[in-house]
Amino acid sequence: MANVVVATDCMGGDHGPEVTVPAAVAAVDADPQLSIVLVGLSDAIGAALARAGRAESDRLRVLHAPEVVAMDEPPAGALRNKKKSSMRLAINLVKSGEAQACVSAGNTGALMATSRFVLKTLHGIERPAIAAVMPTLAGRTYMLDLGANVDCTPVELLQFGIMGASLAGAVEHIEAPKVGLLNIGVEDIKGNDTVKQAGELLRASGLNFYGNVEGDDIFKGTVDVVICDGFVGNVALKSSEGLAQMLSVLLRREVERNWLTRVAGLCALPIFRSFKRTVDHRRYNGASLLGLQGVVVKSHGSADSFAFGFAIGRAVEEVRLGLAERIGARVNLLQQGAA
């Protein structure tokens, strides 16, 4: 396996170095070909390293960044005023080639705006998108966009299809991933004008286009890639998260109803534990910012170390698979085909 250097924005997320540093330590311990640059307030990072019983080393370098992008800071402001933030310096390392990927649990809008400004989009891609992997009954499905683009043109949705197919194809080793267009019915006449036109472009694209899919198809695993605009994708993702949380709370309430149900719950503990592991959203942490000249992965802001480790793992995987290059090549190929 190739050597990979990942730049970690240690200050992002709800917990900062307390979460990001232990995750980085565990990641380099698990992968001898991996080095991580810890970017952020050096005092805070040093303290977190010390708590993990470690010091700075060749494979765990610290890069001091005096500024931090707040979670609720407007992206344009962060881009203009926080040129020495941990997020910005981490992305700069990808631009300069000192790192091959950046991982951040910080402000999504700022991460997207800064990545786009510093790294630029791939030739032929209008706007980058955020893609995540979702557990399904059939395995895993990749979904994009999840919030970077609230309004999308048909061409942008087509490009999401190209990028998503590259991602699913590379990570899951599928020759021609099935791409579905999220809609409110399976018939071609359904949906708004943008979606209908995107459907026509996708049908003519040379991608393995399945056609329209509906919300429930995401978790059925009907297709390998689900594409939608960022507004719809964000709502679908967060609604699902909300439902999962509600069901988990309601199930716990049932267990805690009385001593009989508590005993029954104890008996069923192996089932609950195994089930929880299967659907543990932390294992799916790490959304890819696709369409950039470089690998950038966004961790959930509330991620713990275990979850943040999966985001680092995703970044490493995308570097080793040459994902950005694959997307670039596929865009070129389809554009030549269309020309």
Next chain:
Amino acid sequence: MANVVVATDCMGGDHGPEVTVPAAVAAVDADPQLSIVLVGLSDAIGAALARAGRAESDRLRVLHAPEVVAMDEPPAGALRNKKKSSMRLAINLVKSGEAQACVSAGNTGALMATSRFVLKTLHGIERPAIAAVMPTLAGRTYMLDLGANVDCTPVELLQFGIMGASLAGAVEHIEAPKVGLLNIGVEDIKGNDTVKQAGELLRASGLNFYGNVEGDDIFKGTVDVVICDGFVGNVALKSSEGLAQMLSVLLRREVERNWLTRVAGLCALPIFRSFKRTVDHRRYNGASLLGLQGVVVKSHGSADSFAFGFAIGRAVEEVRLGLAERIGARVNLLQQGAA
């Protein structure tokens, strides 16, 4: 309680009279003030009545309709060509005053188009919307639109807020229901232009406007009413349904893994049963077509008799609460306030 007559489109849905007729029988048995007109192919309805050990009676009248709207028929075609369909005749009964509500498990688009054409919208309402009630951690939340309107103007979203507040207020006996606007962030600057403008209208409306909510707020029960365009609402609803189904299948797989987990599953049966009853989506069956001059309720197409009974119950409740009149009054009030 007032006498209510409900017209049931007996042919709609995946199962037709096999489901709708037993549900109607059970509903009139449970509510002595309720009469139902069974609309559809009289032979099929008669056979279903006979299977239920019943015959036509004063409170279970049969109205023969020679045509049936197919589940995949384009709404405009159904409206133009199926003037003697069970759906159309059932809605006609509401128009003529012979019934106060119509319930159908049929083609949603055709039901909306026909209801709108026959009954007309309330004065001041541009487009009707589909609203459903969702279980939440805090109780119940009403959500609209769920698919009738794929593109909405800010004014239409405002009207959804007015209609949703009337619905939640009447059914849940809340003075000033909290209304939230579904968005991809809580800050006012989030979202697309339509949503931002709708937010401004809602803030100035006199409704108890909470502000933006995100997808996970639906199931947290952050607000009493969640409003969104029909595309987003449909995707959110179906994604959640898909996730719930997936979790249910995965949990069953865990139970059936080996004999030990099967025994554990047996022990936990009381928990699972009680949990299943709590989240049983059949108890939430029945989406309201709001903004019409009359009560129309759409049942899930795959509903069984138990679920279809809840849709009938919702229609009866809306008639007794005078929902259409309440919405009309609230629209007038807000328009006077705005003028």
